[in-house]
Amino acid sequence: MQVTGVRRGWGWPVLAALTLSTIGDEISLVTLMLRTAAHDPPFAVPMLLVAELLPGLLAAPFAGRLVDTRDAVRLLVVASLAEAAVIAWMATHADLSSTIIGAAALGVSFAVSGAASFALIPVLSTALGMPLARANALLEFVRGAGMLAGPVAGGVLVAWGGTTGALLIDAASFALLATVLLASGLRRPVAAADAPAAQGALLADYLPLLRESRITVMIGALTLEVYATAIADVAFVFLVTVAMGAGATVFGALTACWAGGMLAGAAWGGTLAMRRPAPLAFAAATVMGATMLAIGAGWTWGVGLVGGAFAIGGAANSLHNVAVRTMLQRESPAAMHGRVAAMYGAATSSAAMMGYVTGGLFVPAGAVEAYWLGGALGIAAGVGGWWLFTRSRR
Known part of the structure; x- marks a missing residue:
């Protein structure tokens, strides 16, 4: 894998x-x-x-292979321009069929851009002289801020x-992102020896990763943790309105507690x-499960204590x-980051739908029972996953 740095002063933009x-x-x-x-x-x-969700899930394996055979920066530029064009088209076509077609196109494009972004995080962290964990934490903070600010901004x-x-x-x-990427000079070219075969069965490209037991565990x-959390996500509004007998104010306050906890x-x-x-x-997976159990067991505690559990x-x-x-990112070779991202994305999307x-x-x-189930599965994912992980080899 060959990586060329970002132009001076362009990492933060x-x-x-x-x-x-x-x-x-x-x-x-x-908005949609x-x-x-x-x-x-x-x-x-x-x-x-x-x-x-579904088209992106189906496209994820192909997107992962594509990212590992092409420059991830150029793919992200193309995907961002495609997303800008599709959203602009959807802005002027408000009928349901156009909305569904546009959403499906965005799902496929997001599969590519998500895998490309995952592969670029180590490149950006190196270019900025930043530890990999800090770069991931920064992007997680950005994601949390987007989840908090995006709906508000969209409503406004x-x-x-x-x-x-x-x-x-x-x-x-999205057009701005493509422009900044082009101006930054950032590149992630793939050496021919590192790239998976452009043709052939997808399974053959993913077998090396499937044999890595630490990654699969x-x-x-x-996947089990996301499944558990998705069960609780569905039950959340009914926990507030039915079990707690509260309204929109409490719903918004508890949502803000979760988002604030994510930022912290x-x-x-x-x-x-x-x-x-x-x-x-x-x-952390075990703690997430424990908080779901606590919420299910203590929904009568009052908004303050339940909000603390959400935070x-x-x-x-x-x-x-x-x-x-x-x-x-550390356990897998850089030349496989696209496929790792595809497995990661496909697993979370599938688990969310099932949850x-x-x-x-x-x-x-x-x-309340949904929170009990989600909490038990979350603890099982943390404790059982760690037990299996410690018995896995590189």
């Missing part, structure tokens, strides 16, 4: 552009959901979410200029050297994400 595009992701999701909910049948919103933009204006602003954020434990966890993760990220990843869970979530990415379906079986009356 690249990170800033990635930040804007992350917030843009949230703006586009909120608001537009779809207002003008289309009730089943249209689930269709929109599936259209954004829709109220101010309508859905068309909000989507065009989002399209501009980590991704397997991550990411900030703390940036101060850790993470010479051994795996123990931290499994410990702890959010902080553990961020630390878990940072440690998992750092571990996967949403499972969580739907509990609501509205069984939200």
Whole structure:
């Protein structure tokens, strides 16, 4: 793997552009959901979410191989320009069929850009003279800020200029990212000896990674943790409105507690050297499971104590994400980072979809039981995953 550095002074603008595009992701999701909910049948919103998720899941293995055979920076530029064009087109085509087609196209493009971004994190950390764990923590902080600021910004933009204006602003954020990447001079060319075969069965390209038991155990434990969290995500609104008998104010406050915890966890993760990220990843997974159990058992404690549990869970979530990415990037060769990202993304997307379906079986009356199940599975992912990981070899 050959890597060329970023031009002097351009490392931080690249990170800033990635930040804007992350917030843009949230703006586009909120805007499209608001537009779809207002003008289309009730089943249209689930269709929109599936259209954004499923094509990307199917494209993930091909995207991973593509990133490992081409310069990830150029792929991210092309994907960002494609995303800008698709979102701009969706801004002026508000009918349901165009929205679904555009969402599916974005899902495929996001699969490529996500794998490319994962592969570029080690390159950027080297160019900035920053430890890998700190770079991952910074991007996790950015993601948390995007999750917090994006929906607010999306709502404000829709109220101010309508859905068309909000989507065009989002399209501009992706065009800006492509422009900054081109100007930065950042490159990640792939040596011919490192690249997987451009033709042939996908399984053959992924077999070397599947034989790495430490990587497969980590991704397997991550999959179970995401599944557990997704069950609770579905039950969250019913925990507030049915079990706790509260309203929108409490719902917003608890959401803010989780998001604030994520920001704090990411900030703390940036101060850790993470010479051994795996123990931290499994410990954080265990804490996430424990907080879900605590919420399920103590939903009568009052908003203050439940909010504290949400904040702890959010902080553990961020630390878990940072440690998992750092571990996967260190354990796998740079020439396989695209495929690792594809496995990572496909596993989390699949687990989220299955968790949403499972969580739907509990609501509205069984939200507390859903938290108990999610908590038990989360602890199993942390404790059981660590037990398997310590018995795995490189």
